[in-house]
Amino acid sequence: MLRFLCLLILTTAFANRATFDNYQVHRVVPENQEQLNILKDLEDDPNGLSFWVGPSRIQKAVDIMIPPHMLPRFNDILASINLKSEVYIGNVQHLIDTERPKVRPTVDFGWTDYYTLDEIYAWLDFLNETYPGVVTPIVGGESYEGRQIHGVKVSHRAGNPSVVLEGGIHAREWISPATVTYILNKLLTSQDPVMQDLVQSFDYYVFPVVNPDGYVYTHTTDRMWRKTRSQGGNRCFGADANRNFDFHWLEIGASSSPCSDTYAGSAPFSEIETRVLSEYLTSIADQFDAYLTFHSYSQLLLFPYGHNNDNVSNYDELLALGQAAVSALANNNGTQYAVGNIYSTIYPTSGVSMDWVRGVFNTPYTYSWELRDKGNHGFLLPADQIIDTAEETLVSLIVILRHAKEKLGRN
Ligand SMILES: [Zn+2]
Known part of the structure; x- marks a missing residue:
């Protein structure tokens, strides 16, 4: 029973953790005011998108994380304003999974890992x-x-x-x-x-x-x-x-x-x-x-x-x-x-x-x-x-x- 409870707690803990499988980060560079305004509107009401570097001015790169199910819609928006994007990160979850060492090094507080x-x-x-x-x-x-x-x-x-x-x-x-x-x-x-x-x-x-x-x-x-x-x-x-x-x-x-x-x-x-x-x-x-x-x-x-x-x-x-x-x-x-x-x-x-x-x-x-x-x-x-x-x-x-x-x- 105890084992079951532990498993349940573990499962629940992981179930509450957001995953980012196949989330991508795209970089776009607005070249005119219309493109910039659309990006600013998106940032104000991101609806699932996440701006890693927000839109600021023309010719300044913007980094946007996009959930996989929103990619088609995101691409439609870009197409409608004739803006091209470059995939900077292909799978955010992969970077999360490899960000930290697989096994915590034995040295306490050695700056080889991130700490809680x-x-x-x-x-x-x-x-x-x-x-x-x-x-x-x-x-x-x-x-x-x-x-x-x-x-x-x-x-x-x-x-x-x-x-x-x-x-x-x-x-x-x-x-x-x-x-x-x-x-x-x-x-x-x-x-x-x-x-x-x-x-x-x-x-x-x-x-x-x-x-x-x-x-x-x-x-x-x-x-x-x-x-x-x-x-x-x-x-x-x-x-x-x-x-x-x-x-x-x-x-x-x-x-x-x-x-x-x-x-x-x-x-x-x-x-x-x-x-x-x-x-x-x-x-x-x-x-x-x-x-x-x-x-x-x-x-x-x-x-x-x-x-x-x-x-x-x-x-x-x-x-x-x-x-x-x-x-x-x-x-x-x-x-x-x-x-x-x-x-x-x-x-x-x-x-x-x-x-x-x-x-x-x-x-x-x-x-x-x-x-x-x-x-x-x-x-x-x-x-x-x-x-x-x-x-x-x-x-x-x-x-x-x-x-x-x-x-x-x-x-
Ligand atoms: Zn900061």
């Missing part, structure tokens, strides 16, 4: 115990489903300027928490003198997973979930936490349609995760000079703003520093990044956390990485690329922090 929220939080607890006086647990608030947004503060001496690292705001971008935890580990264990100097020179507030409900949901139920898990009485759940910050909210590049993956929420800070995190950040705002966020995918290093193309006051500095950072990143193992403000480099957008930080606190060094790759795996970057991705990202981060240290004039 519980595993990440247990590792943060381990850091708190292992580095007393250096690592302090911090809580950025509580999520819609009642999970704490755990982080740690790393500090070797009082009075340092601070750096905030934000990961996992978009649930399906697993490489983000993986990279943030990897960097956190290096902050604590690296013997490299340059790293050790940066560790002594700044305090670090590190939040690997600021959308814990969404992250858990991608592990248990729907690997491709992006948003929070709030239920606002709509037929679609959640909002895009990175369109929900109270800075030029819903002005551009965000949706008012609850079923869109870029739904900005019912109001600025309607999502409890962004509200509590913003309150926490406000409480430490006079301490941090850098706010760094991690996303995937596209291989871009972005800085403010997204709502318009006006230059921030230190635009030239951010651009030159960003270029130096991605140049160092490329030297590490050849990965090519583009650099620029959000508006012109990826797409116009508003209500994102980095822009809110910059706009409200005038934090001088704010960057956002769109990590690997450029679409061959998209959000399903194989786990055997975690270490290389995180390592090259760290190289670029070091360039930024060394510059920040020099400019801030502290030692």
